Amino acid sequence: MVAMRLDKHVCMWCGACVGVCPVNSIILFETRIEFQDHCTDCLICERMCPVGAIYHVDENDGHIQLQSEI
């Protein structure tokens, strides 16, 4: 089990994560992203975010982000 988190200092409110969420579990309220309960932990939003504002936490609340080779 993981939970999605947002670094609001990085987020540019573009909605890219919203558009690719396969279960439509993310909502963008103008400048505020909210993850809803029916998230399936697929991490597509984390890969899609152009600026890396999305990360996730594991059951121990450890802060994790998909590493990039670029």
Added chain:
Amino acid sequence: MLWAKLEDEYDVIVVGAGPGGSWAAKHCAEEGLRTLMIEKRQEIGSPVRCGEGMAKVWLDELGIKPNKEWIANEVQGARIYSPNMAHIEVNEKHAGNECGYVLHRSFYDKAMAREAARSGAQVLVKCMATAVLKEDDYVTGLKIHYMQQEKEVRAKVVVAADGFESQIARWAKMPGLRTNLKSKDANACFQYNMIGVDCDVRYNDFFVGSVAPGGYVWVFPKGEDQANVGIGVNLSKITGAAEAKRYLDKWIAKMPEYRKGKIIEQVCGGISCSQPVKKSHANGLILVGDAARMIDPLTGGGIANAQMSGMLAGPILKECIEKGDVSEQALKAYDDAWRAEMETQLLRNYIAKEKVLDLPDETFDKIISALSEVQLEKITTYTLLKALETKHPELVAELADLL
């Protein structure tokens, strides 16, 4: 009191005041339909989520008069660079009106919304749709949130012009309406607006290959020393965080003419590079523009298609509402109308995008080098493949189904 003027029921509610939404609202209002357009942002057109390149094709048909207010630069052509920096030039002579403008999107969107308002549509900003109302398998309106108030507003037809997020269609859960995207059908985009760069105002430049896997880097000049320098990367090629930005930063670091630029704006966003939706209509609901995945999957351009679909919706909704039939069967006329205008091109470019997605750098080099050596009178898929045939018949065989 703005809220007091809000009716309990409209003929049409348009969700989203981008170019597609504004053009739908304008043409519905012009038909005499009682039209409300809502926009969740407090300012229409901002923040920008766009590379701002736009072809001139269809401006006349759409009834849009070019205006200095929203044109930053008019280019005479495009240059496409391979990984080894060979390039081909596509200009108006080759491609008709496919070349065009670099826009100030924040002004463009406001100009379009002004026209919708002047045509009689009511416009409400900072107003978010929070739920889709349904009755007897019909979409019958929206729950909307405006400042401190939440209100249910009925509409005979809801027009979802909510862009890449395409949430209205998914909330509505109507049969056959699917706007979900596969990874290979979405691009993550990031852009800087830079000052003090050496750009050529005559051209929009595109850089393809592994610099931007499954997409491209663009340089769209907005002035002598100012350009949008951006990137789109295919989501299926992204494995880590912030890769759209990382790829762009890596590319800029290698380019002396852009490396020295100063960043005055950052833009990001997502675009689809999919086929258009299989169905853009349901009982009491239609989708326009990006929400219906009408973005050209090869070029990433979506403004003209969005406005065309919005414009076509006007008279069709008028007829359906007048007859009292806003069923899926009646609204299919809208689906048919936009497909007649753009579906062939979108499907062809989808096949092309699928080809390009996994093309190695060497193949890009071969194709662009070979094409740079011939003078083409007119650039079409056919003439491009013909030109390739002499030098690289093996590539033509591979690309043949594009014909």
